[in-house]
Amino acid sequence: xxxxxxxxxxxxxxxxxxxxxxxxxxxxxxxxxxxxxxxxxxxxxxxxxxxxxxxxxxxxxxxxxxxxxxxxxxxxxxxxxxxxxxxxxxxxxxxxxxxxxxxxxxxxxxxxxxxxxxxxxxxxxxxxxxxxxxxxxxxxxxxxxxxxxxxxxxxxxxxxxxxxxxxxxxxxxxxxxxxxxxxxxxxxxxxxxxxxxxxxxxxxxxxxxxxxxxxxxxxxxxxxxxxxxxxxxxxxxxxxxxxxxxxxxxxxxxxxxxxxxxxxxxxxxxxxxxxxxxxxxxxxxxxxxxxxxxxxxxxxxxxxxxxxxxxxxxxxxxxxxxxxxxxxxxxxxxx
Amino acid sequence: xxxxxxxxxxxxxxxxxxxxxxxxxxxxxxxxxxxxxxxxxxxxxxxxxxxxxxxxxxxxxxxxxxxxxxxxxxxxxxxxxxxxxxxxxxxxxxxxxxxxxxxxxxxxxxxxxxxxxxxxxxxxxxxxxxxxxxxxxxxxxxxxxxxxxxxxxxxxxxxxxxxxxxxxxxxxxxxxxxxxxxxxxxxxxxxxxxxxxxxxxxxxxxxxxxxxxxxxxxxxxxxxxxxxxxxxxxxxxxxxxxxxxxxxxxxxxxxxxxxxxxxxxxxxxxxxxxxxxxxxxxxxxxxxxxxxxxxxxxxxxxxxxxxxxxxxxxxxxxxxxxxxxxxxxxxxxx
Numbered sequence: 122x123x124x125x126x127x128x129x130x131x132x133x134x135x136x137x138x139x140x141x142x143x144x145x146x147x148x149x150x151x152x153x154x155x156x157x158x159x160x161x162x163x164x165x166x167x168x169x170x171x172x173x174x175x176x177x178x179x180x181x182x183x184x185x186x187x188x189x190x191x192x193x194x195x196x197x198x199x200x201x202x203x204x205x206x207x208x209x210x211x212x213x214x215x216x217x218x219x220x221x222x223x224x225x226x227x228x229x230x231x232x233x234x235x236x237x238x239x240x241x242x243x244x245x246x247x248x249x250x251x252x253x254x255x256x257x258x259x260x261x262x263x264x265x266x267x268x269x270x271x272x273x274x275x276x277x278x279x280x281x282x283x284x285x286x287x288x289x290x291x292x293x294x295x296x297x298x299x300x301x302x303x304x305x306x307x308x309x310x311x312x313x314x315x316x317x318x319x320x321x322x323x324x325x326x327x328x329x330x331x332x333x334x335x336x337x338x339x340x341x342x343x344x345x346x347x348x349x350x351x352x353x354x355x356x357x358x359x360x361x362x363x364x365x366x367x368x369x370x371x372x373x374x375x376x377x378x379x380x381x382x383x384x385x386x387x388x389x390x391x392x393x394x395x396x397x398x399x400x401x402x403x404x405x406x407x408x409x410x411x412x413x414x415x416x417x418x419x420x421x422x423x424x425x426x427x428x429x430x431x432x433x434x435x436x437x438x439x440x441x442x443x444x445x446x447x448x449x450x451x452x453x454x455x456x
Numbered sequence: 457x458x459x460x461x462x463x464x465x466x467x468x469x470x471x472x473x474x475x476x477x478x479x480x481x482x483x484x485x486x487x488x489x490x491x492x493x494x495x496x497x498x499x500x501x502x503x504x505x506x507x508x509x510x511x512x513x514x515x516x517x518x519x520x521x522x523x524x525x526x527x528x529x530x531x532x533x534x535x536x537x538x539x540x541x542x543x544x545x546x547x548x549x550x551x552x553x554x555x556x557x558x559x560x561x562x563x564x565x566x567x568x569x570x571x572x573x574x575x576x577x578x579x580x581x582x583x584x585x586x587x588x589x590x591x592x593x594x595x596x597x598x599x600x601x602x603x604x605x606x607x608x609x610x611x612x613x614x615x616x617x618x619x620x621x622x623x624x625x626x627x628x629x630x631x632x633x634x635x636x637x638x639x640x641x642x643x644x645x646x647x648x649x650x651x652x653x654x655x656x657x658x659x660x661x662x663x664x665x666x667x668x669x670x671x672x673x674x675x676x677x678x679x680x681x682x683x684x685x686x687x688x689x690x691x692x693x694x695x696x697x698x699x700x701x702x703x704x705x706x707x708x709x710x711x712x713x714x715x716x717x718x719x720x721x722x723x724x725x726x727x728x729x730x731x732x733x734x735x736x737x738x739x740x741x742x743x744x745x746x747x748x749x750x751x752x753x754x755x756x757x758x759x760x761x762x763x764x765x766x767x768x769x770x771x772x773x774x775x776x777x778x779x780x781x782x783x784x785x786x787x788x789x790x
Contacts, residue, residue, distance in 0.1 A: 254773040256723045258576060262710050263765035270758030278755055382584050395574045431588030438581035446571050
């Protein structure tokens with residue numbers, strides 16, 4: 122009892138609060154990167170490059186994080202992103218007959234098409250999981266194959282290209298100092314944060330993730346919760362697909378295949394419980410930034426092969442889970 | 457077993473679908489029941505079937521292992537490149553690969569058993585780790601197969617020749633290894649206390665612990681076994697393909713998991729059988745191998761795999777749901 126009344130040490134307070142833990146980790150990684158590669162890391166060019174890179178997988182991480190919060194998983198997000206951009210790409214190629222100039226209206230309309238495909242794919246995931254009762258892992262594994270397969274069928278297995286210049290210009294546009302992709306990412310993150318942290322749906326998502334039998338008995342509509350979550354996650358995937366499509370001005374069925382693993386790592390690093398029921402968008406966003414800094418740092422050591430990044434991501438995921446476990450244990454002991 | 461009880465089993469329906477599918481392919485192409493096609497199918501069934509036995513045991517214990525292709529690739533690539541020409545007999549290659557696989561499986565097992573994290577996320581992380589070690593440190597280029605394993609790859613059980621077209625296919629000895637592994641898996645699950653323990657842990661961990669099973673030990677065993685088998689299968693694959701390709705097994709995990717679940721192995725644990733896993737694998741292999749015989753362009757292969765997974769798991773999920781509901785009604789009627 123006396124222990125509880127005495128003021129907690131600052132370090133304990135930071136370790137007890139998962140958001141504070143993330144901010145502290147962010148600061149530590151930032152300082153470490155600056156010390157190790159100060160000249161390269163702190164240059165404006167590097168920051169611009171980092172800003173360009175993270176929105177595409179950051180959006181996927183937020184989407185997959187939402188699926189984890191309701192106690193499921195989404196293995197299909199990357200392929201849904203690709204399928205959305207392929208369908209949007211075919212839409213542009215079908216209705217655009219210029220020689221590289223113009224076409225703004227069609228490109229904007231195609232973004233809506235992409236979001237629509239994302240929403241439909243997400244709803245399909247939700248219906249399979251909650252309507253039919255297929256475990257999330259298998260349902261999204263099936264749709265992963267399905268989305269990937271449709272992508273291959275629609276493109277004939279090759280890469281779609283020959284889009285109007287305005288597409289690349291639009292996605293690579295700068296908004297003052299920030300690339301437009303950052304603005305898209307920030308807007309999506311804020312909207313998701315409001316949904317998860319402030320709305321009734323967000324509360325229901327966490328309750329469902331904790332115990333989906335209890336939600337039925339308290340009169341909640343489980344089907345609606347799962348379908349809404351996956352629909353939203355699908356739209357985030359489509360947004361990520363649009364960014365990848367615009368960045369490379371091409372669309373392909375299997376772009377970014379390693380992003381699934383990376384996105385799960387980011388979500389877990391960001392404090393989303395792999396068992397479901399808890400997690401915050403702020404944590405995920407901070408984790409995205411941390412991963413991007415580490416990724417850029419690894420890039421600066423040119424002698425490290427690219428594939429070694431996989432070691433870092435996999436190892437980090439396991440270490441973070443174990444560290445979180447011990448922190449939670451010691452927290453439980455103190456209280 | 458009476459016929460009525462038989463019809464309640466998932467395995468029965470999978471077998472039924474399998475037979476119907478074979479007949480459809482035969483009717484459409486006339487090429488199905490030819491010796492070389494059957495041998496070809498058995499040949500492509502060899503590796504997935506072995507993986508399915510290991511994965512099925514993990515699934516029955518209530519876990520899931522997504523890392524076995526990574527473990528198989530890394531142990532295979534290590535023994536084939538670093539120990540190239542070190543032995544004149546194929547057996548040491550298998551033993552070293554199995555030992556490496558066992559160690560990697562033990563890492564999975566320890567983390568899952570000690571911390572009770574979701575096995576899927578742990579093994580996904582481990583998978584990324586091992587693939588990174590292989591591609592980043594050992595390199596990821598193709599490599600010529602060492603001689604003893606090459607010789608083993610040339611050994612065959614029988615040759616199937618199509619009397620009309622004259623095409624022939626060989627059934628490698630590895631199919632024999634697969635049959636032995638299947639029998640070992642069946643024996644462990646059905647005839648040993650350990651096997652009962654695996655089912656018990658998958659059904660209800662707490663109850664299993666109360667009943668005196670060593671839950672930690674069983675989980676460790678499962679992942680170690682799966683890892684050691686993955687090492688063995690990796691070397692088998694290289695010797696069957698007669699080349700060392702580090703990347704062509706990656707991504708197989710999902711198809712194998714789906715095949716097990718199609719065959720009635722429960723993803724939440726406690727339920728499943730060797731015969732079901734084999735039937736599920738056979739169905740998946742049949743579908744992806746027979747699209748050409750059916751006249752469907754190969755770009756559709758992935759769509760079909762996806763549909764099979766969704767329809768197959770959907771049917772068993774709906775069955776489970778209705779079963780639960782009837783159970784519920786029966787209880788509330790009393």
